Amino acid sequence: MCGIVGYLGGRDAYPVLIKGLHRLEYRGYDSAGIAMVSASGELNLYKSKGKVADLERFAESKDISGTIGIAHTRWATHGEPNDLNAHPHYSQSKNLALIHNGIIENYSVLRLELESKGFRFRSSTDTEVIVYLIEYIMQTNGVDLCTAVQLALHQVVGAYAIALVAKDNPDQIIAARKSSPLVVGIGEGEYFLASDATPIVEYTDKVVYLNDGEIAVIRRDAPLKIVDLDNVEITPEVKRLAMNLSQLEKGGYPHFMLKEIYEQPQTLYNCIRGRINVEGTNVVLSGVIDNRDKFLHASRIIIVACGTSWHAALIGEHLIEDLCRIPVEVEYASEFRYRNPVICPGDIVIAISQSGETADTLAAVELAKSRGAFIYGICNVVGSSIARATDSGSYIHVGPEIGVASTKAFTGQVTVLSMLALTLARLKGTIGEDKFVRMVQGLQAIPDKIKEVLDHADAIADLSKIFTYAHNFIYLGRGYNYPAALEGALKLKEISYIHAEGYPAAEMKHGPIALIDAEMPVVAIATTDSIYEKTISNIQEIKARRGKVIAIVTEGDSVVRSIADYCIEVPRVEEPFAPLVASVPLQLLAYYIAVHKGRDVDQPRNLAKSVTVE
Ligand code: M6R
Numbered sequence: 001m002c003g004i005v006g007y008l009g010g011r012d013a014y015p016v017l018i019k020g021l022h023r024l025e026y027r028g029y030d031s032a033g034i035a036m037v038s039a040s041g042e043l044n045l046y047k048s049k050g051k052v053a054d055l056e057r058f059a060e061s062k063d064i065s066g067t068i069g070i071a072h073t074r075w076a077t078h079g080e081p082n083d084l085n086a087h088p089h090y091s092q093s094k095n096l097a098l099i100h101n102g103i104i105e106n107y108s109v110l111r112l113e114l115e116s117k118g119f120r121f122r123s124s125t126d127t128e129v130i131v132y133l134i135e136y137i138m139q140t141n142g143v144d145l146c147t148a149v150q151l152a153l154h155q156v157v158g159a160y161a162i163a164l165v166a167k168d169n170p171d172q173i174i175a176a177r178k179s180s181p182l183v184v185g186i187g188e189g190e191y192f193l194a195s196d197a198t199p200i201v202e203y204t205d206k207v208v209y210l211n212d213g214e215i216a217v218i219r220r221d222a223p224l225k226i227v228d229l230d231n232v233e234i235t236p237e238v239k240r241l242a243m244n245l246s247q248l249e250k251g252g253y254p255h256f257m258l259k260e261i262y263e264q265p266q267t268l269y270n271c272i273r274g275r276i277n278v279e280g281t282n283v284v285l286s287g288v289i290d291n292r293d294k295f296l297h298a299s300r301i302i303i304v305a306c307g308t309s310w311h312a313a314l315i316g317e318h319l320i321e322d323l324c325r326i327p328v329e330v331e332y333a334s335e336f337r338y339r340n341p342v343i344c345p346g347d348i349v350i351a352i353s354q355s356g357e358t359a360d361t362l363a364a365v366e367l368a369k370s371r372g373a374f375i376y377g378i379c380n381v382v383g384s385s386i387a388r389a390t391d392s393g394s395y396i397h398v399g400p401e402i403g404v405a406s407t408k409a410f411t412g413q414v415t416v417l418s419m420l421a422l423t424l425a426r427l428k429g430t431i432g433e434d435k436f437v438r439m440v441q442g443l444q445a446i447p448d449k450i451k452e453v454l455d456h457a458d459a460i461a462d463l464s465k466i467f468t469y470a471h472n473f474i475y476l477g478r479g480y481n482y483p484a485a486l487e488g489a490l491k492l493k494e495i496s497y498i499h500a501e502g503y504p505a506a507e508m509k510h511g512p513i514a515l516i517d518a519e520m521p522v523v524a525i526a527t528t529d530s531i532y533e534k535t536i537s538n539i540q541e542i543k544a545r546r547g548k549v550i551a552i553v554t555e556g557d558s559v560v561r562s563i564a565d566y567c568i569e570v571p572r573v574e575e576p577f578a579p580l581v582a583s584v585p586l587q588l589l590a591y592y593i594a595v596h597k598g599r600d601v602d603q604p605r606n607l608a609k610s611v612t613v614e
Contacts, residue, residue, distance in 0.1 A: 001612045002087070002101040003027040003073040004182065005199050006163045006173050008218055009190020013069035014059075016192070020199030021052045021073050023248060026256075026402050026602070026609040027101075027195060028075025031086035034059065035097035035165055036069035043167035045097055047086035051603075068170050068220075070163045070193070072099035075608040078107070079124030089128045091135035092119050095167045096145075098131035101195060102159035102180040103613045110155065130162060146217055149174050150229050153215075159359065159613065161210075163193055171220035175210070180612050181357050181385055182210040184224060186238065191218045196381065196610075197241050198248050198400060205241040209383050239383060247399045255601045257403030257495070261587050262454060265447040267398035267408045268580075271415045272444060280441035285416070285423040287376060287394045294374050295424050298326055299346040302373075304333040304364040306611070308406040308490060309352040312413035314483035315579050316350070319421035322576065323439075325430045333364035334614070343371040350376045352417075354401055354409035355610040356384020363614075365389050378416050380409050394420065403602045404609045405495050407587045410487060411450070411580050418443050418576065442574035446581070449571040453584040456568060460585055463550065463566055464592030470521050473498055474512065474547075475586070476505040477525035478535050484525055484579035488586030495594040495604045505538035516545040523589070524564070525582045528554040529575045539563055550589075552582050 003024025007013040013036050021032055032055040033047025044066075048058040052073055072087035079085035088097040104110070107126035114132050115121070121128050130152060137148040145166055153160075159179035166172065175182055175193055185192030185200030185207050192200045193216070197207055208224060210216055214234060217225040226234045253259035276283045288295050301320055303313040310332060317328040331341070333351070337360060343349070349368040353361045356379035365375055365386060377386050377393030380401060387393060396412030422439055425431035431439075467473075473492055477485030486502035493500045503512055505524065516522070522542050526535045536559060542549055543563055551564035554572050561567045568589075570581040594601050 001028055001075040001077070001608050001610065002195070004099050004101050004161055004163055004193065004195045005071045006069070006175065006193030006218070007190070008068045008171070008173050008220055009187065010067060011190065013066050014064040017069050017071035018052065018056060020194055021055070021071050023198040024195055025052055025073050026404060028073050028608045029603050030074055030076050030081030031083070032071070032073045033086045033088050034069060034071040035088040036064065036066040037165060037167060037170040038063050039065040041167070041170070043094065043097055043165065045088055045090060047083055047088065049082050049086065066170070068165060068173065070097065070099050070165055070173065077103055077613055078126040085123045085125050087127060089123060089125065089131050091131045093135060096131055096135055096164055098127065098134070098162055098164045100127040100130060101161045101612060104129060104156055104160065105158040106156065130156060130160070131164070134164070145169070145172070146174055146215065146227070147231070149176060149215060150231060153178070153229055161195060173218040174215065175218065176215040177210045178212045179359065179362065179385070182216070184208045184210065184216050184218065186224060189221065191224065193218065197243060201241055201243050201248065202245050206238050207241055208236040208238055242382065243400060248402070255403065257405050257407060257591055257601050260401055260403050260408045261584065261591065263399070264408050264411050264584065265451045265454070268411055268415050268450065269447040270397045270399070271412050272419070272447070275419055276440055276444050280444040281437050283419050283422045283440050283443070285394055285419045287392045288420055288423045288427070291374070291392050292427055294348060296427055297346060298348045299344065301326055301328045301348045301350060302343070302368070303328065303330045303350045303352060304336050304361060304368070305352040306333050306358050306360055308410050308487060309354060309361070309413060311483045311487040311490070312410055312417060313352050314486070315414050315480060316417035316421070318480050319417055319576055320424070323421045323425040323431055324428055331364070333358065334360040337363040337367050343368055343373050345372065347373050348376060349373045350378060351386055351390060352378045352413055353386045354380045354406055354413070356381045356386040357610045357612050358386070359612050359614050362386050362389060378413055380412065402609070404604055404607050405491055405590070405601070410583060414580055415443065415446070439574055439576070442577055446573065446577055449573055449581050450584055452571050453581055456585065457588055460568060460588040461592045463568070464589055465596055467521050468593055468596040470498060472515070473500040473521050473523065474515065475500060475502040475523045476508065476538060477502070478505045478531045479529060480576055480578050481525040481527065481582055484582045484586070485523070487583055488523055488590070491587055491590035492593065494607060495590055495601050496597055496599055497605070498593065505535055508538060508541065513541065513545065516542055516547040518546040518548070520547045521550060522547045523550045523552070523586065525552045526560045527552065527570065527578045527582060528557065528572065529578060536560060536563070552585055
């Protein structure tokens with residue numbers, strides 16, 4: 001939810017830290033700050049409300065010398081976003097500075113204890129107690145910084161990724177994690193630290209992902225040392241990054257979101273590559289094949305996820321029940337984790353998460369694990385916490401998604417779920433050979449079909465101008481397209497701030513139809529499928545109440561075209577894959593409306609890309 005960067009080496013730290021903050025700004029962007037030990041031995045700390053660019057303006061005239069530093073971009077949890085609450089936080093003596101991502105649940109108890117010992121806090125954050133506590137332990141126990149961190153973290157309840165620098169030691173950064181990610185990059189005589197690999201990739205491809213309960217002792221001219229809270233040394237496992245720098249740039253697009261929408265033909269091709277054979281006669285999702293007995297004997301599948309990933313899960317439910325005849329339940333991870341769910345032997349839990357760091361989904365995985373379930377992950381970020389916590393899984397391979405509004409990850413998730421259902425259906429024998437090959441070839445064709453949708457982007461941009469000033473929107477769909485309607489509504493609300501609701505079209509008459517009048521835009525997904533006629537009736541009901549209907553229809557459709565006010569055509573595809581093509585015009589519609597409204601499309605208010613707090 002916040003972004004952490006650190007640098008220790010031979011370069012000037014400031015440019016590395018600022019560039020790193022820009023790369024992590026998607027994780028939070030209400031305030032930012034930096035702490036560096038200067039060439040003259042000062043521990044300088046600069047912070048500012050607003051975005052990283054505001055911090056840069058603030059630091060312009062300051063001493064930004066030094067080859068060691070830590071930096072932070074914040075998404076506020078405790079304490080409003082302002083200069084005081086921004087990280088880093090000094091210790092009481094100002095000899096230490098600390099940054100933190102996560103939530104300290106027992107911070108008020110710790111704060112009261114420290115206040116009773118005479119400490120005076122400067123901010124309203126939960127974070128400040130950690131650095132005060134660490135300094136207090138150093139002073140009272142006469143221990144070094146690493147030992148004080150270990151002792152302090154034994155007292156801390158909650159989630160954290162932290163990094164610290166000390167004024168009197170310009171050659172060391174201490175970092176620790178529990179439930180919030182941290183990666184150490186290893187260069188030639190230099191180290192990088194970050195919440196994810198994006199600030200690191202341009203300097204080195206050698207990284208070590210910290211595990212929960214681990215502390216990295218990063219020292220100048222010395223090998224990386226990792227210890228646990230009890231000071232047991234752990235051998236660092238060095239991994240190679242597969243990502244490249246161009247994936248992290250806008251590549252000429254005005255926003256990451258638009259770039260990511262346009263990338264979808266390629267990202268889906270990458271997702272399918274090596275899994276569907278060239279002839280389109282077979283699909284092999286190795287995670288399913290490797291665990292064939294578990295999948296073959298599964299009595300139920302429970303899918304846990306949040307937000308867009310939850311919408312993909314709903315499509316997965318349709319696919320798996322339809323093709324594999326296994327009962328599926330879809331749960332919000334945030335509800336699942338707190339409602340004492342029944343998990344039986346033979347249940348498989350699938351966790352879907354783009355970032356692989358969503359706290360609620362991770363907690364749902366841990367809960368299911370503790371009840372003995374087999375857990376399968378569908379993640380994008382390689383090496384992420386959820387990917388590592390699951391027993392097996394499949395990456396969606398769509399590359400870094402930076403826009404806060406998820407687009408290419410959604411279509412990647414649905415594509416992996418489609419391949420999972422097809423692989424399993426064939427294993428179980430619940431699909432005939434002809435249908436299997438037709439479906440596999442249909443899925444293989446999706447990247448090209450999405451290219452065709454993108455050819456209509458200009459028309460969608462024009463249409464969006466008409467609806468820029470709407471205050472409400474309703475999105476309707478049925479069957480496979482119902483989750484696509486939910487996803488379309490989420491895209492619009494999160495980036496344009498227009499209120500939008502998604503409904504199964506037939507539910508309208510049970511209440512929401514009362515909202516319809518001549519002012520209400522209704523986006524109806526009405527592709528030609530097994531319930532097309534029923535959807536047409538639902539659209540008629542909207543038109544009878546003078547609602548403005550924007551219909552997503554299959555190319556060549558004339559029936560809906562004669563009823564709806566506006567139509568956007570998508571190519572004909574196999575019914576289960578309709579959301580893959582229908583969601584793209586909805587992404588574009590939301591994008592262009594938000595742009596016309598002058599919204600910050602990639603960093604909408606109050607949000608962050610990766611929700612690593614409850
Ligand atoms: O990284 P995850 O897929 O676990 O994230 C889940 C949601 O936070 C995420 O999909 C969110 O809803 C997006 N901003 C939607 O565009």
